[in-house]
Amino acid sequence: MEESLVVLAMLARIPLTDVVVYSSKVSGGYAYALKHTGCVMVKKKWTTPKIEGYIHGDYKTVNKDDYMLYNTAHRSLDKTIDALGRKRVEENVELLKSLQRRNEERCASQVTMPCPKPEGVEWEEHKRLAKESCYFQDFGCGHACTDLVLADHAEKEWATIYN
DSSP states (O other), X not given: OHHHHHXXXXXXXXXXXGGOOOOOOOTTSEEEETTTTEEEEXXXXXXXXXXXXXXXXXXXXXXXXXXXXXXXXXXXXXXXXXXXXXXXXXXXXXXXXXXXXXXXXXXXXXXXXXXXXXXXXXXXXXXXXXXXXXXXXXXXXXXXXXXXXHHHHHHHHHHHHOO
């Protein structure tokens, strides 16, 4: 995913700080479920041998057009990376990963996710804080903190990403 975000930033000539994401749905955590009433636990990914067999057999056959589209997009991304300069893209991927870590470290304790409600906090107060922290439900959570944490880097970055 980082390669795609870096290529997007380089092609659009926007700073990497504009494509830093704060993950709101992590296995073991919670997510807001539209079709359910409230929060659901995000379970760790797992499959059975029977499911694995299906994914590598019939599923691939039934979804061959999707796989062809994915492979075409992947080849196109690789060609774009070569055109931009693989070394430059790799350096920017490492920079993006560093920015993501910095964002996670500094914002994790300051972001109020809609799920779950912490002990000792009134529900209405929690909802208000979560609404301020996220663009919508559990989308875009932490955007204000991310903007503050990465603001100082955005100006410096313009000098390095395009050279």
